[in-house]
Amino acid sequence: MNNEVPNHVAIIMDGNGRWAQKRGLKRTKGHQKGAEVLKKISEYVYDKKIKVLSVFAFSTENWKRDKEEVDYLMNLFIKVFKKNFDSIKEKGVKIVFSGLKDKLSDKVLKAMDEMTSETKNNENGIFNICLNYGGQDEIVEATKKIAKEVQNGTLDISEINSKVLSKNMFNNLPPIDLMIRTSGEFRISNFMLWQLAYAELYFTDVLWPDFNEEEFDKALDSFGKRDRRFGAVKK
Numbered sequence: 001m002n003n004e005v006p007n008h009v010a011i012i013m014d015g016n017g018r019w020a021q022k023r024g025l026k027r028t029k030g031h032q033k034g035a036e037v038l039k040k041i042s043e044y045v046y047d048k049k050i051k052v053l054s055v056f057a058f059s060t061e062n063w064k065r066d067k068e069e070v071d072y073l074m075n076l077f078i079k080v081f082k083k084n085f086d087s088i089k090e091k092g093v094k095i096v097f098s099g100l101k102d103k104l105s106d107k108v109l110k111a112m113d114e115m116t117s118e119t120k121n122n123e124n125g126i127f128n129i130c131l132n133y134g135g136q137d138e139i140v141e142a143t144k145k146i147a148k149e150v151q152n153g154t155l156d157i158s159e160i161n162s163k164v165l166s167k168n169m170f171n172n173l174p175p176i177d178l179m180i181r182t183s184g185e186f187r188i189s190n191f192m193l194w195q196l197a198y199a200e201l202y203f204t205d206v207l208w209p210d211f212n213e214e215e216f217d218k219a220l221d222s223f224g225k226r227d228r229r230f231g232a233v234k235k
């Protein structure tokens with residue numbers, strides 16, 4: 001039992017499409033409902049004194065979907081970024097993005113920039129949105145940045161350690177304590193591979209559009225009962 005509040009919670013918000021299909025609706029309706037759920041959960045998380053929330057909004061693999069669905073999601077992001085996060089901004093949460101900029105439209109990039117610049121001095125928490133994100137890409141990009149420093153002579157190979165790696169990720173975030181994935185899938189899907197190293201994993205069959213504060217509390221309860229040993233033996 002650790003009975004602690006996790007410092008960094010990460011969520012793979014999965015199951016939007018199936019939620020809609022079960023109701024005979026278009027997959028995009030599931031994304032719409034999913035965005036409302038994220039608004040509520042993001043507010044709840046910071047009320048619970050959790051400092052960092054990371055969410056998987058769009059993966060580098062999600063470009064494989066039909067153009068109609070991808071376009072819908074991109075427009076939804078713009079709308080949501082403009083409207084849905086005023087309350088967490090007011091709570092003093094800093095909003096950051098993780099992912100590659102390529103393939104994203106100017107409109108999406110502009111909406112992202114507005115969110116980050118408006119909140120850049122906030123210190124009460126961090127909301128990390130993974131958009132056009134892949135965990136392997138993040139490590140590859142960090143490797144390139146580090147290699148460049150070595151090449152320039154500003155960093156010696158002997159100085160490379162896990163701290164240096166973390167600093168060169170899209171954002172220098174603390175390790176993830178609790179990772180939640182909805183919709184009954186038991187995989188990581190290329191999400192935050194570096195930061196998940198010692199995270200406690202929580203999987204639920206609930207589809208993301210049905211997720212709520214009560215379901216979030218269940219994940220926290222489960223986390224509270226975990227015995228986190230980090231490789232050591234408890235006396």
Ligand code: IPE
Nearest residue numbers: 013014015016017018019057
């Ligand atoms: C997660 O829900 C949202 C995104 C990947 C953008 P899905 O769209 O993957 O929903 P399912 O898994 O097909 O039900």
Ligand code: IPE
Nearest residue numbers: 012013014056057058059189
């Ligand atoms: C992971 O979900 C990506 C997001 C939630 C944004 P996917 O639905 O894309 O992942 P797979 O296809 O089940 O691995």
Ligand code: MG
Nearest residue numbers: 014015016017
């Ligand atoms: Mg899915």
